[in-house]
Amino acid sequence: MTTRTGSARYDGLGKDGKGHVSTQSGVLSDSPYGFNTRFEDEPGTNPEELIAAAHASCFTMALSFALAGAGHADGTLETKAAVKLEKDGAGFKVTRSDLTLTASVPGIDQAEFDRIAQEAKANCPISKLLNAEITLQASLT
Structure with missing residues (x-):
């Protein structure tokens, strides 16, 4: 079993609050977040x-x-994920994650590529974690 950690601190409340998020690896270290980084620019x-x-x-990585x-x-694989946040009653809900994949894999046909990509989408640990619709657009070049 592997455990990774992240942490967040939020000073102040609501729109006036300011947060900082960090990861165990240090890739994020007191990176700012708050209302303005989430809903504005x-x-x-x-x-x-x-x-x-x-x-x-x-x-x-799962596809690789x-x-x-x-x-x-x-081969070369490049994926973009677009996570949708929508109003849900009094709050918000992440409703979907749209994956867009561009790949170059010598010697693979489209049918095999599609099958393997769909299996990777269904079985990667983050896909399993998300309780939202997950879509995949994959193109082989």
Whole structure:
């Protein structure tokens, strides 16, 4: 079992509050977040952006290992994830994560590529974590 940690601190409340988020690895270290970074254009991060990065990286790694397991030795995979945050009654809800994949894998046909990509989408740990619709648009070049 592997455990990774992240932490957040929020000083003040509501729109006037300011937060900072950090990760165990130090990739994020007191990175600012708050209402203005989440809903406006202030520099900093937000939870949805972090989930999108986690989902894109998890799916891409899962696909890489699945392709290698199917006997493919080389390739390039690039994934973007767009996480949707929508109003849900009095609050908000993450409703979906749209994955867009561009890949170059020599020697693979479209049917095999699609099958392996869909399996990776369904089985990456972050896909399993999210209780939202997850879509995938994949293109092979």
